[in-house]
Amino acid sequence: MADRNTPNRPRQRIIERGIELLLALCGSISLLTTLGILGVLVWDSVAFFQDVSILDFLTDTQWTPLFADKHFGILPLLSGTFLTTLIALLVALPLGLLIACYLSEYVRPAVRNVLKPLLELLAAIPTIVYGYFALTFVTPLLQHLIPGLAGFNALSPGLVMGFMLLPLVSSLSEDAMQAVPSGLREGAAALGATRMQTAWRVIIPAAFSGVMVSVILAISRAIGETMIVAVAAGQQPRLTLNPLVPVETITTYIVQVSQGDVAQGSLEYNTIFAVGLSLFLLAFGLNTVGYFLNRRYREHYD
Known part of the structure; x- marks a missing residue:
């Protein structure tokens, strides 16, 4: 053999x-x-x-590379990106964590197995559909509630983007909470803690590394979102924190220039690579911060 x-x-x-x-x-x-x-x-x-100074690129408050009077300051694009992202996170993070807490600590497994896939269906909807929903439904609805709201604005796509991010935040956070040993729940119950106290003071801190991963991924997803803001936010780069006026994000500008109206190899065309590199570095920085936070809190609770 x-x-x-x-x-x-x-x-x-x-x-x-x-x-x-x-x-x-x-x-x-x-x-x-x-x-x-x-x-x-x-x-x-x-x-x-x-052809463009890095100092002007980082400090100029105007972005008009397609106009006769050209300015190449990325701050207006960054402000539009951060504004829509902030609005989306104000919706997605609290609602997502509450949904994750509810699915993890309150419902029976049979109910969770039905509700969680239904919630994750939101992630299957194309973002262009979200964009037109924000433009044709959410914006007119908000205009009845907020006088002076422009037809294109940062508020409407930010809110819709927040609901789009719900499955990402809630699903990953719920998975992290489910991975917490049941002995922690039993110990908290033995000490007289209510279910809510157990969830917020025991389970979420123990699952903090996984929750932070979902938050960082949600931020990166919101910063890189294209079609919702391209359809509903407008294409007016301005340095503002007012969510009621049109803004332009980094991804929206890339879409605008990539439509074929700008000659390839020109200075205007090369702007998409400069802003694309800025977006890449921003997302890379966020993911790096998320990695170290995840590692730090995992070591702390381990």
Whole structure:
């Protein structure tokens, strides 16, 4: 038996080595893709910053690269992006955490198995549908409640974006809460804590690393959202924190320039790579912060 199987061992080693290389290649695809995207953004951004000062790009309060009087300050695009993101988070985070707490601590497993998939259906709706819903339904409704609200504004897409982020926040947070050992719940109940006190003072702190991951992912998702703000927020870059007026986000500007009206290779065309690089660095920074927060709180509670 040993002699008969001996010739097959080199062949098995070759097959196993090939499988290892294939798995390593699959694992490196995401890294190579990220490096490729970063390389393209940096290469074309260098051409942009040869004509535009980085200081002007970071400090100028006007963004008019498609006008005769050209200004290349990214602050108006950043303010529009942060404004819609903030509105979305004010909706998604409290509602998402309350839903996660309810699904994790209050409902029976049979009910949870029905409600959770229904909630996650919100994530399957195309974002262009959310955008037109914000423009044709939410905005007219808000105009009846808020005098002076413009037809394009930051409030309407921000609210709709918040509901779009609900499945992301609630599902990931609920999974993190479900992973908390049941002994913590039993110990809190033995000390006389109510179900609400157990959820907010025991379960959520113990699942804080997972909750923070859902929050960081929601922020990154909101910053990178395109179609909702492109349809309902307008295309007027302005440095403002007023949610009642039209704004323009980074992704909306990229869509505007990418429609083919700007000559490829021109300074105006290269602006999309500069703002795209800014968006990439912003998302990368958020994910890095989320990673270290997750690691810190996981070590703390472990």
